[in-house]
Amino acid sequence: DTGVSQNPRHKITKRGQNVTFRCDPISEHNRLYWYRQTLGQGPEFLTYFQNEAQLEKSRLLSDRFSAERPKGSFSTLEIQRTEQGDSAMYLCASSLSRGGTDTQYFGPGTRLTVL
Amino acid sequence: GNSVTQMEGPVTLSEEAFLTINCTYTATGYPSLFWYVQYPGEGLQLLLKATKADDKGSNKGFEATYRKETTSFHLEKGSVQVSDSAVYFCALHSNFGNEKLTFGTGTRLTIIP
Numbered sequence: 001d002t003g004v005s006q007n008p009r010h011k012i013t014k015r016g017q018n019v020t021f022r023c024d025p026i027s028e029h030n031r032l033y034w035y036r037q038t039l040g041q042g043p044e045f046l047t048y049f050q051n052e053a054q055l056e057k058s059r060l061l062s063d064r065f066s067a068e069r070p071k072g073s074f075s076t077l078e079i080q081r082t083e084q085g086d087s088a089m090y091l092c093a094s095s096l097s098r099g100g101t102d103t104q105y106f107g108p109g110t111r112l113t114v115l
Numbered sequence: 116g117n118s119v120t121q122m123e124g125p126v127t128l129s130e131e132a133f134l135t136i137n138c139t140y141t142a143t144g145y146p147s148l149f150w151y152v153q154y155p156g157e158g159l160q161l162l163l164k165a166t167k168a169d170d171k172g173s174n175k176g177f178e179a180t181y182r183k184e185t186t187s188f189h190l191e192k193g194s195v196q197v198s199d200s201a202v203y204f205c206a207l208h209s210n211f212g213n214e215k216l217t218f219g220t221g222t223r224l225t226i227i228p
Contacts, residue, residue: 004158031214042119042204042218043159056213091159101147101166101208104216106159 002026004107006092012113013082020078021110025094032075033104034067035091036060043091049075050097082114117142121205121219128195128226136190136222138179138205146207148172148181148188149216153202162190162203197226 005024013019025032031050035043046065047057051072061067064082069075079086089109095102122137140146150162150172163172168183177192188205205219 033215035216040220042206042220043216045215045217048214056215058215093159101164101210102214103161103164105161106151108158 004092004094004105006090006107006110008110009108010111010113012115014115015082015084017082018078018080019082019112020076021090021092021112023075023077023092023094023107025073025075025092026096026105029094029096029105030072031095031097031102031104032069033093033095034075034077035093037089037091037109038087046077079112082112084114087112087114117146117207117209117217119205119207119217119219121203121222123220123222124202125223125225128224130197130226130228131194132226134190134192134195134199134224136203136205136224138188138190138219140186140188140205140207142186142207142209142217144210145183146209148179149206149208150177150179150188150190151204151206151218153204153221155201159204195224195226197228200224200226 033048034046037043049069064080093104093106118141147166149164151159152162163174165172165181171180202221206216
């Protein structure tokens with residue numbers, strides 16, 4: 001088990017630019033989640049996929065944010081026209097749905113800084 | 116809506132001291148409860164979990180008991196070590212059709228030798 005991986009680990013961008021992050025879940029995990037964590041706070045849910053279907057989106061996910069999981073494996077999170085308020089750690093997690101409560105396993109995160 | 120309230124930090128203890136980090140929750144129905152830990156420079160790791168009332172989760176000397184009557188899931192450890200220094204997050208999963216975890220704000224723990 002190689003764990004959840006995320007790339008890049010750090011991203012610095014200028015306001016107004018677009019950024020894209022990638023998440024590779026644990027192989028055979030069918031669910032994939034995106035969270036955002038700001039300094040001094042717990043992670044906040046953004047969206048989740050079951051296989052390639054995006055099943056839930058938070059109100060935090062404005063129309064500048066889009067996430068995809070085209071083949072039910074890796075996922076990308078794109079932020080268009082970044083704003084300084086988008087600066088945060090973006091966390092990806094994956095789980096295997098077997099009925100009952102899944103355990104979500106987290107990646108190391110991508111830290112975004114918008115200048 | 117669902118929410119998790121954690122003991123505010125930071126918490127500083129001496130090595131071998133007893134640790135309690137309080138966590139209470141508000142949720143519909145019967146959520147599952149988790150403690151995650153974030154060591155410096157690393158991602159969130161699952162520490163322990165409990166899926167029904169009166170269950171006790173345990174791992175690495177840490178324990179937490181799911182108390183429905185007090186809507187609590189306090190984290191305890193009998194004798195902390197310097198290596199336990201980290202940020203601890205309490206979280207719940209509502210089991211009511213949405214799959215997200217709802218986290219508390221985290222408690223930073225520092226253990227001094």
